[in-house]
Amino acid sequence: MVAARANVSRVAVSRAFNPHASLKPEKRELILRIAQELNYTPDRAARALVSGRSHLVGVIVPDVCSHWESQEIDALTTALQNQGFATLLFKTRTDYSMDEKLLSYMRGFNPDSVIAFVENVKPATLARFLDRAVPIYVNYPQTDEDAEPPGAPLYDRLNILQRDGIDQAVALLEGFGARRIAYVSGLERSRADGARERTLRRVMADRGLEPPAVVRGDFSYEAAYQATIDLFRVGKGADAVFAANDVGAFGVIDALRHELGLRVPEDVKVVGFDDIAQSHWKSYNLTTVKFDLDARVRALVRLILRRLEDPGAPRFEETLNTRLVVRGTVG
Amino acid sequence: MVAARANVSRVAVSRAFNPHASLKPEKRELILRIAQELNYTPDRAARALVSGRSHLVGVIVPDVCSHWESQEIDALTTALQNQGFATLLFKTRTDYSMDEKLLSYMRGFNPDSVIAFVENVKPATLARFLDRAVPIYVNYPQTDEDAEPPGAPLYDRLNILQRDGIDQAVALLEGFGARRIAYVSGLERSRADGARERTLRRVMADRGLEPPAVVRGDFSYEAAYQATIDLFRVGKGADAVFAANDVGAFGVIDALRHELGLRVPEDVKVVGFDDIAQSHWKSYNLTTVKFDLDARVRALVRLILRRLEDPGAPRFEETLNTRLVVRGTVG
Numbered sequence: 001m002v003a004a005r006a007n008v009s010r011v012a013v014s015r016a017f018n019p020h021a022s023l024k025p026e027k028r029e030l031i032l033r034i035a036q037e038l039n040y041t042p043d044r045a046a047r048a049l050v051s052g053r054s055h056l057v058g059v060i061v062p063d064v065c066s067h068w069e070s071q072e073i074d075a076l077t078t079a080l081q082n083q084g085f086a087t088l089l090f091k092t093r094t095d096y097s098m099d100e101k102l103l104s105y106m107r108g109f110n111p112d113s114v115i116a117f118v119e120n121v122k123p124a125t126l127a128r129f130l131d132r133a134v135p136i137y138v139n140y141p142q143t144d145e146d147a148e149p150p151g152a153p154l155y156d157r158l159n160i161l162q163r164d165g166i167d168q169a170v171a172l173l174e175g176f177g178a179r180r181i182a183y184v185s186g187l188e189r190s191r192a193d194g195a196r197e198r199t200l201r202r203v204m205a206d207r208g209l210e211p212p213a214v215v216r217g218d219f220s221y222e223a224a225y226q227a228t229i230d231l232f233r234v235g236k237g238a239d240a241v242f243a244a245n246d247v248g249a250f251g252v253i254d255a256l257r258h259e260l261g262l263r264v265p266e267d268v269k270v271v272g273f274d275d276i277a278q279s280h281w282k283s284y285n286l287t288t289v290k291f292d293l294d295a296r297v298r299a300l301v302r303l304i305l306r307r308l309e310d311p312g313a314p315r316f317e318e319t320l321n322t323r324l325v326v327r328g329t330v331g
Numbered sequence: 332m333v334a335a336r337a338n339v340s341r342v343a344v345s346r347a348f349n350p351h352a353s354l355k356p357e358k359r360e361l362i363l364r365i366a367q368e369l370n371y372t373p374d375r376a377a378r379a380l381v382s383g384r385s386h387l388v389g390v391i392v393p394d395v396c397s398h399w400e401s402q403e404i405d406a407l408t409t410a411l412q413n414q415g416f417a418t419l420l421f422k423t424r425t426d427y428s429m430d431e432k433l434l435s436y437m438r439g440f441n442p443d444s445v446i447a448f449v450e451n452v453k454p455a456t457l458a459r460f461l462d463r464a465v466p467i468y469v470n471y472p473q474t475d476e477d478a479e480p481p482g483a484p485l486y487d488r489l490n491i492l493q494r495d496g497i498d499q500a501v502a503l504l505e506g507f508g509a510r511r512i513a514y515v516s517g518l519e520r521s522r523a524d525g526a527r528e529r530t531l532r533r534v535m536a537d538r539g540l541e542p543p544a545v546v547r548g549d550f551s552y553e554a555a556y557q558a559t560i561d562l563f564r565v566g567k568g569a570d571a572v573f574a575a576n577d578v579g580a581f582g583v584i585d586a587l588r589h590e591l592g593l594r595v596p597e598d599v600k601v602v603g604f605d606d607i608a609q610s611h612w613k614s615y616n617l618t619t620v621k622f623d624l625d626a627r628v629r630a631l632v633r634l635i636l637r638r639l640e641d642p643g644a645p646r647f648e649e650t651l652n653t654r655l656v657v658r659g660t661v662g
Contacts, residue, residue, distance in 0.1 A: 081421070081422060081433060089417070091412060221609075221612060
């Protein structure tokens, strides 16, 4: 009916509803207007059976409400919508691992792509639960851990190079006189956190500094708050604290100021990691290593589209860098 | 194959994959274990065509990364997963309205339910884009605006009663000597904000207080920060500031302390609304009107399940109350 009324072919109608398909803008507009008048929408369940595409992208996250992840999901959902995909959220268990029942359930939706972290579900496990999607993993490459076991399942990669931003942060801390730098870690099993700590150690060693005192957090405000109190009351304190993420850095700052009576940055300097939107709030005004959200989302969308264009291709990779954003908690 | 190997009927296998269907726990476990060994998952696209259920719940939000919404999406996704549904996110335009192209696109996924706000998309508009789902609206009932136009489309309601919490907040402010209470509003078109401001006016009038000075924000930290500076530099200031949400209250506190050199709570008292997780952070330690997240998510899930049980029933409603959480920004 839509094709007849618009005086176009059925193929044109189908293309009009597919944001990837090329079609003259006037033609698409006409078809969509008539389709709307007729209250016509192609059923996606039916189309998925024919086209093999679900137009769903699964995102596996431990915490939607963590600041970093919520900002990423927000930007990613907008970008995916613009490309004709909807975001399907899957939450991991409280220990951050992925329930196999949930994976099997996710498979039923037959997503076109899945974005995941190694600490939540291993590529070999995930591959068993995907019929055709090639998952995308966020990776923190380190020269000594980049080897892949032979026969590993295919997955695409977004590589984050943490070295530059951390190097700039330590240089700034040193430039303002800090020598004893402590690290308030993230979650123990997180690869992002592991790579961050190892990079910090290497950067400090290269600069001839003593290795950092490490106190364990879990990326939360509360754990970083308690870890900071331990560091100064039980441990030997520090000139500067590097937190594994911004929210942790907020906990560090509040513990220093409100519990330990220390001034930031005069007595202790603080650096975070992420540059979430809250970092510029005046109570914190945090100096932090930025990992650009827009660039990350653009890279993820590119990986999805490249893979859909060419399902059989070998690994696709995108690589992003970090840099220091200087605000008020150092110097 | 699964049925044969488990020595059960095909119906039992189908029930095992449907979390709503009753089945002996041992039987379900056996079937799921065998299904996993055989790498079998029923395809949801195929099942949706047969059962008419997509197991998708659409959530229409303006900002995934607003603190309140991210915490709600997180809790809702967990609760829905436990009931066998996946969360499908749809973002509104930057003016918070819902794009009709996106609505038509959402319809294609044939969601079992959709959760929405009137300021993002009106029930009459949304109804045109849903084949069978009855949407759920979050509602802020006021005696004078509860009339429904005849022939309005069916939708279910989660009612939030704001009066109790706001009444408790104003009583506490008055008890600590505040008389001139200002309101830093949320987004102009938001019904939640409108109802909040009207309720505050009524509560203050009932207590014989002058009407609040109102400065316009938009639920963001930045707008509340600027509005507070205007209130004190251009306007006449206030003894206390009631912010439309917690993030706005953080902006109010930071503007008072870092821009205007005023102490909170000694010089100016501050109250927020929501009780998001950040409200207990030491830099803010905010006294706020709590609108219980867990209770809200449980009510939403109940509304979804009741409607799926009985698609033809008249309106379902759930009603929740608010209460004051006292921390450090008043008295």
